Amino acid sequence: AQKVTQAQTEISVVEKEDVTLDCVYETRDTTYYLFWYKQPPSGELVFLIRRNSFDEQNEISGRYSWNFQKSTSSFNFTITASQVVDSAVYFCALSELTGGGNKLTFGTGTQLKVEL
């Protein structure tokens, strides 16, 4: 069975600090996808990134960066120079490939609070 663990329930930082959100996953699939979503207080989940299991290159997008380590089954997310607008719940998810669509297994989420 697939499982995603986000051990950090809540993180509080001061604006401009860097923060890393941890994600550890378990799967028996050799091919899978990992995702990060942001859920601001409004409730809508915003897609941030998708990474396939064959691509271990780290990715950077503006202040966001992701570190995929297949050897440790981790897909961590770092926000550099955090801002108040980054305050949200962040979910890591793992896909189970089903015909025609990917069924996602979500972690329990990490509540990030960025304060002035």
Added chain:
Amino acid sequence: GAVVSQHPSRVICKSGTSVKIECRSLDFQATTMFWYRQFPKKSLMLMATSNEGSKATYEQGVEKDKFLINHASLTLSTLTVTSAHPEDSSFYICSATERTGGTDTQYFGPGTRLTVL
């Protein structure tokens, strides 16, 4: 980018009534849509997978007669909560799968907050 809408965004109803929630992919076709339920400060719980032109696949523990799903077209799926009770009050979120370059990504709707009195 891929946009998914949900309607209504918020609904309050009396116990015993049925409520229909619509999920639409606005700028892409989605053969697969998913319905989730989220309790306060909790993760998303997958309720069912909705495939266009076929019956929905429900997760274990989800009553199919209670939560009716209809995937009428490649851009529309509906979830009907039948004979709603206060314990059905929750935040319901749909997602639609867009396939690009042979890879699927789920895009989520803004959610529907259901309150059953």
